[in-house]
Amino acid sequence: MVRLIDEFRRPELLIPLLERIRQFDDRNYAFMEVCGTHTVSISRFGIRNAVPKNIRLLSGPGCPVCVTSQEDIDRAIELATLPNVILATFGDMMKVPGTRSSLAKEKAKGADIRVCYSTREALEIAEQNPSKEVIFYGVGFETTAPTVAFSVLEAKKRNIKNYSVFSVHKLVPPALRALLNSGEVKLDGFILPGHVSVVIGLKAYQFLADEYQMPGVVSGFEPLDILQTIEMLLKQVKSGQARIENQYRRTVTFEGNVHAQKAMEEVFKVVDADWRGIGTIPESGLTINEKYEEFDASKRFETKVDYSIEPPNCSCGDVLRGVKLPFDCKLFGKGCTPEHPVGPCMVSSEGACAAYYRYDRFINAEA
Numbered sequence: 001m002v003r004l005i006d007e008f009r010r011p012e013l014l015i016p017l018l019e020r021i022r023q024f025d026d027r028n029y030a031f032m033e034v035c036g037t038h039t040v041s042i043s044r045f046g047i048r049n050a051v052p053k054n055i056r057l058l059s060g061p062g063c064p065v066c067v068t069s070q071e072d073i074d075r076a077i078e079l080a081t082l083p084n085v086i087l088a089t090f091g092d093m094m095k096v097p098g099t100r101s102s103l104a105k106e107k108a109k110g111a112d113i114r115v116c117y118s119t120r121e122a123l124e125i126a127e128q129n130p131s132k133e134v135i136f137y138g139v140g141f142e143t144t145a146p147t148v149a150f151s152v153l154e155a156k157k158r159n160i161k162n163y164s165v166f167s168v169h170k171l172v173p174p175a176l177r178a179l180l181n182s183g184e185v186k187l188d189g190f191i192l193p194g195h196v197s198v199v200i201g202l203k204a205y206q207f208l209a210d211e212y213q214m215p216g217v218v219s220g221f222e223p224l225d226i227l228q229t230i231e232m233l234l235k236q237v238k239s240g241q242a243r244i245e246n247q248y249r250r251t252v253t254f255e256g257n258v259h260a261q262k263a264m265e266e267v268f269k270v271v272d273a274d275w276r277g278i279g280t281i282p283e284s285g286l287t288i289n290e291k292y293e294e295f296d297a298s299k300r301f302e303t304k305v306d307y308s309i310e311p312p313n314c315s316c317g318d319v320l321r322g323v324k325l326p327f328d329c330k331l332f333g334k335g336c337t338p339e340h341p342v343g344p345c346m347v348s349s350e351g352a353c354a355a356y357y358r359y360d361r362f363i364n365a366e367a
Helices: 001-006 012-023 037-043 070-080 103-109 119-128 145-157 172-182 195-202 202-212 223-239 256-269 290-295 316-320 351-366
Strands: 027-032 055-058 087-091 111-117 132-137 162-166 187-190 216-218 244-246 268-275 281-288
Touching: 001 103, 012 223, 027 037, 027 223, 037 055, 037 223, 037 351, 055 223, 070 087, 070 103, 070 162, 087 119, 103 111, 111 316, 119 132, 119 145, 119 162, 132 145, 145 162, 145 256, 145 290, 162 281, 162 290, 172 195, 172 202, 172 281, 187 202, 195 202, 195 256, 202 216, 202 244, 216 223, 256 268, 256 281, 256 290, 281 290, 316 351
Parallel strands: 027 055, 027 187, 087 111, 087 132, 132 162, 187 216, 216 244
Antiparallel strands: 268 281
């Protein structure tokens, strides 16, 4: 496995590729990486500083923790503090600040909140605690949504009645449409997500080229992947012919994972959803449908959240739209750090602010 990874980091391949990219010096280019893991890779490997300055790489709404609305975070905290409830969630959600508290703070006060690495663990917790109500806090894009759908199907099959899901899952393609419709940021192409595309396939992005004449390339996550993707985008822009291309062919197919898609279609229904920094995007969220509503925590448990407000002076929403870089936020590295985050972009392992703080802040200080 190490050898296979090293193949995508070989200098004798990367250096000529960078030289070819540097030949595109005729104008300024702006490409948005949609996936948070791409943002981390770009920062980690110094790609943003390796490509010519006429090529801007902007972070987009590709971190599921970051785009979760403040109200949905507050609602999850309210659910966690209900009597007789165990809230199970992925670790990135623990430190995300709500309006009044966070899951980590509520756990410290005594709430039964458990970090899970899979929905299977959440089902096991439900089986082991039959007198408790176990709520899985379902946050993620099309990458994790199928695993949550399978957990609901498994709970139904095994008659696990004390398991439910608070689903705030988001769909990536509608967010791309919303960004383009806003016209707020001028883009020349999208570096499309690899993990999401494994599930939904290349076909899900065809509207970008057909309706918006916007180039897009699905990319892997190693330096060679990302640089090849940038070169492919540059060639598209230069040719004036927008296409949806697949750099990540070793993993992504045109159709995607049909089995996972069917599981999502069986369990979820598509609804309008609120995205941090963007607002309500039509048909961009997933909630449990009527057929499986017994597993819908939002219907099984009543919570009142009428106090949600965005963190003051936090630019997370602007970063998610590509309007600002993390460096442009007044709180970055001062009032907001990974140890004491103000906004979710500094919390998540896929958050742009966290990636910039870890890998890019000293480079910026020297500039």
